[in-house]
Amino acid sequence: MMFTKSKSSTLAAIAACASTLMVNAQEQSATAPEDSLVVKLGTDTFKPFLEENDLFLAEFFAPWCGHCKTLAPHYVEAAKVLQEEYEIPIAQVDCTENQELCMEQGIKGYPTLKVFKKNGDIVSDYQGQRTKDAIIQYMVKQALPAVSEFTESEALNEFLTKQQDNVVIAQYNAAEGALNQTFYNIAESLRDNFVFVNYQDGEASGNVSVIAPKQEPVAFTEDLSSLTNEESLEKLSDFISVESKPYFGEIDGSSYESYMNAEIPLAYFFYNSESERAEYEELFVKLGAEYRGKLNFAGLDASKYGKHAENLNMKEQFPFIAIHETESNFKFGLDQLPESEFVEGETKIVLTAKEIEDFVASYVAGELKPILKSEEVPVVQESNVTKVVGKTHDDIRFDTDKDVLIKYYAPWCGHCKKMAPMFETLADVYAADEDAKSKVVIGKIDGTLNDVFGIEISGYPTLALYPAGDMSKEPIIYQGSRTIESFFEFIKENGAHSIDGAEILEKLAPAEEELEEDEDVIIEDEEEFPSQDEL
Known part of the structure; x- marks a missing residue:
């Protein structure tokens, strides 16, 4: 990777303004009149x-x-x-x-x-x-029919020449059977995304092909005769999902969801200008064809979507290439400059074809480590609630000797703030007993500053227990009320050590009154966890 200084700064971005038409619908009823159809x-x-x-x-x-x-x-x-x-x-x-x-x-x-x-x-x-x-x-x-049917090659070819910008899913000479029925079912569900064609001229050979713009047609060759209808639909749908995408596509509002749902890692190429994209296009088309079914490749206009670099744990230093495993949420990227060495508009970055090819090959070979977003590991824990960060998350939650309860939170989350005093009290109780202290960990992690894997965070706070020695590594999600008694019971019932926090609390006579005061405050707060929409 080459980095040089340009003599003069170029315009970083062009700002565009859009006005929104506001419609006053206060007097209009949303319910259709009774005399309507x-x-x-x-x-x-x-x-x-x-x-x-x-x-x-x-x-x-x-x-x-x-x-x-x-x-x-x-x-x-x-x-x-x-x-x-x-x-x-x-x-x-x-x-x-x-x-x-x-x-x-x-x-x-x-x-x-x-x-x-x-x-x-x-x-x-x-x-x-x-x-x-x-x-x-x-x-x-x-x-109208989801499938356009033809019996003459001349009419079919004329139709295909008019579909230059569309992906065509074509079935040729298929006899009535599993594939034929599956094809029509797929056509109904995907008719808004693709053009479907059925061609019959009397010969019963039978195959389905994806014809994408500027790419060679690809035939579906799997035998569906021994599969159920659902299995056949899934096989053909997966085939279309992979082969309908361009070797080197483009990420924007209309295509993002399709790439995210493809269940195939996505290699992003962030570019500064159309000319820069064109400069690398031949290389990425070649890589897209070579790694078909293993990686999708797509460009992303950094002048419009440059902030997305943060979601990939990359810096806004363009151009760059990064790979996102959408299912595991792992992110991989080429090394970038330290922020102290990069000056926006002056530092020119040049990626070589060899760097890109080696990076992709190393990823496919499983030789790369994901880029982990993490706070620094605390030198000293400031309270009995263990501060967990991205770098320590797996080591702490998979401690074979301890039951670990972790709160995943966001600093801006009001529910998390209300829970904080009770969580501190909870940790203090277990820390006050030597046996419990060696067997129970109460931890917290800021989900906005740290990457976590192996648990789905759909809202804040999310609380999960990892029992000692549980090799399944599946978190047990807490769904009870937010009272200290409920947490004691949850840890006792689900933890490997069955530590009874309520019993420990009863023994803490000198501090009992103070703990009960904290407890009373928390008992009043029994709001439901925020939904994804609230986030």
């Missing part, structure tokens, strides 16, 4: 309606929701056209009156629009704009 569904009527209709659109809403009120007139008008001209029904579900139904459908925000097909066998999120015309066009398209 919008069908009102509830817990008792939803399933029968599902079984009676091959295709319909449903809005899950709340009457107080401003966005629902804005959508309402468009939704009502679209319902009239779709029902009268295309016989496609549109429905509404009030989630304030049908909470259980909305939970079953995975509704997390309002309004949520879902498309139901084949009597509910296929369910997908509505992907269009929330206007009358967009809703009509989208649903009319959903009513």
Whole structure:
């Protein structure tokens, strides 16, 4: 890697401003009028309606929701056209009156629009704009076959030449059977992402190919005859997910989720300009083809998304390459300059092809260590609550001799702040008994400053117990009330040593009154843990 100083600074970024149109929807009702063609569904009527209709659109809403009120007139008008001209029904579900139904459908925000097909066998999120015309066009398209069928090669080739910017999933000469049925099922669920084609000219050879822009077609060769329908769907879906992506793609708002859900590590190339991206494109296309199925490669415009470097534990020194294992959350990157040696706009970084190729090869060979975000290891513990950091997390939680309870918190979390005094008291109780002190650890770790692995943190605080000697290394998540008695009972019941904290507390006669005062304060605080939405 080469680093040089330029003689003059260049413009670091171009700021763009956007205005937002605010719509006053206070006077508009979110609930469709009774005389409209919008069908009102509830817990008792939803399933029968599902079984009676091959295709319909449903809005899950709340009457107080401003966005629902804005959508309402468009939704009502679209319902009239779709029902009268295309016989496609549109429905509404009030989630304030049908909470259980909305939970079953995975509704997390309002309004949520879902498309139901084949009597509910296929369910997908509505992907269009929330206007009358967009809703009509989208649903009319959903009513059309998901697969375009051809029997003549000339017509097929003409169709394919018009799909230069689309990924085409093509099936050739497949006889009726497992693959053919799976292909049509996949087409229904992925029709908004890809173009599906079925070509039959009488010969029963049968294969499926992914035809992506500027890439050679790739055929699906696995035998599905011995697999169940679900297994076949998964196999073909995985194949399409891998082969439909470009060898060297681009990360932006429209593609990020697709790469995150691919279950394949993602190699990011952060670039400063389009010309810099073009300079490295041939190299990354080659690497993308070479490591197909092992690594996805994609560029990311640092002028727009440079802050994402922090999420990869990298510095904002561009260009750079980093690899993110999305399932384990491990991050790997080429060495960067110390901050004292990097001057933004003056230090020029040049990555060589050999450096990049060696880095990727070393990663695939399992020779690299992940970059760990961690605070410095404390020289002295300041209280009986052990401060855990990224570098010590695994050593502490997997101590074979001790039951370890760790609180994962964030400094800004109000619930965490309220819990802090009780947590200190909890640690003090175990520390006051020599036997308990050698067998129980009460720890805390700042989740915003330290990487942790092997536990899913969906909200703060998250509390997990790691019993002594438990080789499964699976955390036991605490879900009880936030009282000191509940914590004593949790550690006693789930810890390997069954230490009774309540019994220790009773023996601490000199300090009993003080501890009980702290305890009383905490007992009043029994709020639920914050949800992911609250974060």
